[in-house]
Amino acid sequence: MANVRPGGGPPAPLHEAERTFTEHRALLNAVAYRVLGSVTEAEDVVQDAWLRWSRVDVAAVADAEGYLVRVVIRLAIDRLRSARVRRESYVGPWLPEPMLTRPDVAEDVVLADSVSTAMLLVLEILSPMERAVFVLSEAFGYSHAEIARFVGRSHAAVRQIAHRAKKAVDERRHRYDTDQATRQEATERFLAACLGGDLKALIEVLAPDVTMLSDGGGLTGAPRKAIHGHEYVARAIVVLSKRMPDDSHAQVLQVNGGPGIVVRSGPTPVLAITLQSLDGAIKTVHVVSNPEKLAGVAP
Template sequence: MPSDTAVRRPAAERTFAEHRGLLHAVAYRVLGSVTEAEDVVQDAWLRWSRVDVATVADAEGYLVRVATRLAIDRLRSARVRRESYVGPWLPEPMLTIPDVAENAVLADSVSTAMLFVLENLSPMERAVFVLSEAFGYSHVEIARFVGRSHATVRQTAHRAKKAIEARRRRYDTDQATRQQATERFLAACLGGDVKALMEVLAPDVTMVSDGGGLTGAPRKPIHGPEYVARAIAVLSKRRPDDSHAQVLQVNGGPGIVIYSGRTPVLAITLHLLNGAIETVHAVSNPEKLTGVTP
């Protein structure tokens, strides 16, 4: 006769599988890291596997609470490591399904531009903002997740939202416009056409490259269409001979991923303002490209 543990385990696995995507989505937005979000999900499973699921009335609430607290703890230690990071730090890019792009709130919350701005918040502010703005949890629910009072969470949410609104840029969200600009950008890159590149760049365009000191990526942001276009042309010439580029859904919108065989070597996300490319985020650090592996 099977033991109670043997009977409970399949039920626990099914319940966790139903919420796995949500837990990863929360952890990724809090951390800006695909690999660390996966670690959070794994740690959450280890804790869940030791629980008698029959005693848990709200599985989603329990799991989101565990994942959120794990993510906050990881972000606190990650902040220390990022202080010694070589060059600009950008969020790890991640392939997303078309459904994300169709939801304006989800697409915005997972964009590299938003994740980059979220770096200005404290770990607690970031978690509260993500849970409230991206996932629509109430302040009462979030208070249970993070172990704070309702009043404290309300104040934290207000402070975080105010800080984000002061720093964020309102980029174009129309997917067709973004797709067209991304394809034009890629065609100009592959052709090494500096003039064509400059035509799709805004006058005050900025390019931020994250190579982590492991690639030849610029270690400071580059400003202005001429300098950005020339930098991109140089990067394009350095592509491996066997490389190929694809326009894919990256962080809730069209992005470019360059592969050498099946190994990603560069991921680019573009942010438009009035139809022109205002910001270019380019990640070439090989340790940060697992999320765009096919």
């Protein structure tokens, strides 16, 4: 239950409710996105939370953040359950929706890791409840007692869920570079090789066992299976580069907590690439070209 002060009275003025909600909106979006891996669905959840909040007697809510996080996390869990059913018929690899992030996110190693494409993919192994508990605990530092109130479980149950989720994630996560300067240099070398169509330069920046996943959702010519090995990945990227529209331009931006590449045709994003490197060599290449999943990297 939310921490509500006793007493009744008329609802608070809408501008007061809106001001309070706006103060917490960035947090709510961040929580919803990490649970759902989708910019558009996270925005829908936060909008649903606003509609509920606008009907509440805000003056009677002692802990606005706790109330709003509880609403958002429960809506996100429900939406994730239905989303996973829809993904069973998804064409080709499914990747999280890329999202532009602020530089201060990249400076916080824990926050940057929690929003990285690699981590969001690892979180797919968890049940919706496990994922929600993991995100709230590991990324945002809520206590088990607070999370228990958010998700409607006992303190002991949440502690067990958190332990199980963390163990599962730790067993499957890989070690990647976290130093932003190292990642920035690898990304810039990768982009320069792409723009130059230089196969040899691309092979040199890729790790021998690099993997490339492309998400076109069946709407673009993206490969429908993973590509492994630096020679095969480099050739696939050269082909991809040649297919870009004539007016396209690529830019290194902060995407999902680290340097990534956004390709636009005019103002419209047509491609988003996130990279993970180890010792400066790129280990994973995640490419999203599904136009329905690029709203998060629009200007």
